[in-house]
Amino acid sequence: TRSTRPQRLLKVVQKHATRGDPQSVISAIDHFCRRSEWAMNIGDEKGSILDSVVSELNPEKVLELGTYCGYSTVRIARLLPPGARLITLEFNADYAAIARQVIAWVGLEDKVQLVESASEDWIPRMTEHFGIETFDFVFLDHWKDRYLPDTKLMEGCGLLRKGTVLLADNVICPGVPDYLEYVRNSLSYKSCYFKSHLEYSKAEDGLEKKSVFLG
Ligand SMILES: CCCNc1ncnc2c1ncn2[C@@H]1O[C@H](/C=C/CNC(=O)c2cc(-c3ccc(F)cc3)cc(O)c2O)[C@@H](O)[C@H]1O
Numbered sequence: 229t230r231s232t233r234p235q236r237l238l239k240v241v242q243k244h245a246t247r248g249d250p251q252s253v254i255s256a257i258d259h260f261c262r263r264s265e266w267a268m269n270i271g272d273e274k275g276s277i278l279d280s281v282v283s284e285l286n287p288e289k290v291l292e293l294g295t296y297c298g299y300s301t302v303r304i305a306r307l308l309p310p311g312a313r314l315i316t317l318e319f320n321a322d323y324a325a326i327a328r329q330v331i332a333w334v335g336l337e338d339k340v341q342l343v344e345s346a347s348e349d350w351i352p353r354m355t356e357h358f359g360i361e362t363f364d365f366v367f368l369d370h371w372k373d374r375y376l377p378d379t380k381l382m383e384g385c386g387l388l389r390k391g392t393v394l395l396a397d398n399v400i401c402p403g404v405p406d407y408l409e410y411v412r413n414s415l416s417y418k419s420c421y422f423k424s425h426l427e428y429s430k431a432e433d434g435l436e437k438k439s440v441f442l443g
C-alpha cells in the first residue's frame with residue numbers, strides 16, 4: 229500500500245539530514261514541505277518566532293500538545309538547556325512512531341519524552357507520573373477545538389504558575405476563536421499576537437503568546 233506523508237517525511241530526514249544535527253532535520257523537512265508535499269509542521273517562518281520565545285524563556289519544563297512528526301519538538305528541544313525536559317503528547321500511534329524516529333535521528337531522546345496518549349488523559353497525570361508540579365512553557369498545536377478545554381484542564385490541575393508562557397499555533401488559520409476570546413478577555417493572562425504566515429504558504433496565520441501573571 230502507498231506510504232503515508234509522515235512516512236515519506238521520515239524518509240527525507242533519513243536520506244538528507246545528518247544524524248545528531250537538528251538544523252539539518254529542520255531544513256530537510258522544510259525543503260520537502262515547501263517543494264514536494266505540504267504538511268502541518270509549524271514551518272520555518274513561525275518556527276523562528278517559536279525559537280525566539282523559547283530562547284528568551286529558557287524553560288526547564290516544557291509541554292507540547294500534538295507532536296505530529298516531531299518538527300516543533302526538535303525545534304524546541306534543540307534550544308533547551310542541559311537538564312531541561314520536554315514532554316510531548318501525541319495520541320495517533322502512527323504519527324508517534326514517526327516522531328520517535330525523527331527525535332532519535334537528532335539524538336534528543338534524553339531531553340524529550342513522547343507520551344502516546346490523548347492530552348486530556350495525561351494532563352492530570354503529569355505530577356504523579358513525571359513529578360512535574362508546573363510547566364514553564366506550553367506549546368499548543370493539536371486539534372484546534374482542544375486548545376481551550378486543555379488550557380482549562382491545565383489550570384484545574386495546577387500545572388500553570390505565575391509566569392508560565394503558553395504559545396498557540398494557528399490562531400488565524402485554521403483559527404481558534406474560543407481560545408483567543410478566552411485568553412484575551414481573561415484577567416489572569418496578558419497576551420500578544422505574532423502575525424506571520426501559514427507554514428509554506430502566503431496565507432496569513434499567527435501565534436498567540438500568553439503569560440500567566442495572576443496565579
Ligand atoms: C483527543 C484529542 C485532543 N488531544 C490530543 N492529544 C494528543 N495528540 C493530539 C490530540 N489532538 C490532536 N492530536 C495530534 O496532534 C496533531 C494534530 C494537529 C492539528 N493541526 C492542524 O489541524 C493544523 C492544520 C493546519 C492547516 C491550515 C490550513 C489548511 F488549509 C489545512 C491545514 C495548519 C496547522 O499548523 C495545524 O496545526 C496530530 O498529530 C494529532 O494526532
Ligand SMILES: [Mg+2]
Pocket residue numbers: 268269270369397398
Ligand atoms: Mg499548527
